[in-house]
Amino acid sequence: MSEQRLSGWGRTTVALSNVVSSHSENDVLSEFAAGSRVIARGLGRSYGDAAQLSGGVVVDNRGFVGIGDIDEDGVVTLGAGVSFDQLLTYAMPRGWFVPVTPGTRQVTMGGALAADVHGKNHHVDGSFANHVLSMRLITPEGAFTVTPDDHADLFWATMGAMGLTGVVTSITLRLIPITTNQVLVDTDRYENLESVMAAMSKGDDDYRYSVAWVDCMTRGAHLGRAILTRGSHATASDVDTSSLKGPRHQRLSVPVQAPSGLLNKWSVAAFNELWYRSAPRHEVAEAQKLSTFFYPLDGIGDWNRLYGQRGFVQYQFCVPESARATIAEVIERLSDSRLTSFLGVLKRFGAANPAPLSFPLAGWTLALDMPVGSARLPGVLDELDALVLDAGGRVYLAKDARLSSAHARAMYPRLEEFLDLKARIDPKHQLTSDLARRLDLLRK
Helix, strand or coil, X not given: CEEEEEECCCCCCXXXXXXXXXXXXXXXXXXXXXXXXXXXXXXXXXXXXXXXXXXXXXXEHHHCCCECCCCCCCEEEEECCCEHHHHHXXXXXXXXXXXXXXXXXXXXXXXXXXXXXXXXXXXXXXCHHHHEEEEXXXXXXXXXXXXXXXXXXXXXXXXXXXXXXXXXXXXXEECEECCCCEEEEEEEEECCHHHHHHHHHHHHHHCCEEEEEECCCCCHHHCCCEEEEEEEXXXXXXXXXXCCCCCCCCCEECCCCCCCCCCCHHHHHHHHHHHHHHCCCEEEEEEEEHHHHHCHHHHEECHHHHHCCCCEEEEEEEEEHHHCHHHHHHHHHHHHHCCCCCEEEEEEECCCCCCCCCCCCCEEEEEEEEEECECCHHHHHHHHHHHHHHCCCEECCCCCCCCCHHHHHHHCCCHHHHHHHHHHHCCCCCECCHHHHHCCXXXX
C-alpha cells in the first residue's frame, strides 16, 4: 500500500488516497474484512472524482489480468484490469471487435462496467452492459458470480454505479465479428444544429455508428454548425487492402504542462473554423482504420495537459427525444456566455437498459470540454443543470466533477432503489468514493 495523490482525467480535484494493487479476490476481501473504506480504480479516465477516495483505500484493479480464448460465438472471459487497448490488440487479429467502445482505448473492463460506457452505436447496440454475460463481483458480503439472470438486481445495479456496489475482478463479454480493421465512413458538413439533427434523425438507422462534431461557439443562423461522420464495418471486398492488424499506438505526447489559458475563446474559435472548413461537404464510403475512426485522441498521450494546471470540466448530458430543443438552448447559453468549449460531441441514444444508474436514455446526448478558469463557469454550469433537469435529462456521472446532490437525485429517479440494494450488500457503507460523498450516495 502506498499513499498517492489521485485525480480524474479532468484534473480538477485531487485526493490523497492509500492505493493497493490487488491480484486476487482474497486481496480485496481482506480490505473489507479490515473495515476499510474502498473504491476501485483502473486507468483513471473518469473525468471527476469517481475513482478516488480521500483518506480511504483505492484498489488498483490493473492486477486482474488475463484474456481467455474467444469461442466461435465471440464470447471471451477476461480480467477486469484488461484495457480496451489490450483486448483489441489480442482480438482484432483473430477477427473480433468490441461491441461498444468509448472514445479511448485506455479504459479497463472494470471501468467500462462502472461507467456503463456507450459509443457511437448506442442507437443500434445500446451500452456496454447490454453485451456483458457475467462478472465476478467482490462486496463486503462476499464474492459473487453475477449475471442478468442470477443476482439480476445486483448485475444491473453495478452497471453505471461508478464502483459503489463492489470490486469487479473479471467479466465475460460477447464480441462482434469483423473481416477487416476498417470502417466505411460517410462525412457531411452542416451549417447549423437544426440541419445536422434532422439528418441524424432521418438517416442514423442506416449506419451502425454516428457522431457529430458541433461548434459551440457560433451564433445566429450558424448556431451549432457541425461535421457529421457515420459508418459501418467494412468487409474484405469493400477495401483495396484487407487487414486485421490491431490498433495503432500512440505517436505523440504532450510533454509538459501547457500554460493555463492556452485554450481560450480566440484559439478555440480559430481551431473550430479551420476544422469546419477542412471537412468535406459530402464524402461517401471513405475507408478509415478503426483506430482513426474510434480513437483519434489516443494518438496524443496526456492530451489533458493542454488544458493547463487548473484542468477542465467535461459536461455531458442527455435529454429525451421530446426535449431535443434543449440541445440548442445549451449551445445558445454557452455561446452567449462566451465560455470556451473546445469539444462538442453530439450523438443519438437508443432505448435505456434496466440499470438504475446507467446514463443513456432514448434521445440525444451532448458532451462539452471546458477549461477551468473563468469565474462565470460555475454559474453557467448550474444554469445548464437546470435546463437539463427541466427537460427530463441527466448528467453523466462518469464525467461529472461538480453536480449537486439534489440535482443528482432528481436526474436519476431510481436512485432510491439503488440505495436500497446498496444498503443490503454494504450495510457498513464501506464502498464509497469522493463522488459518493459529494452526491450523498449513502442510505442514512
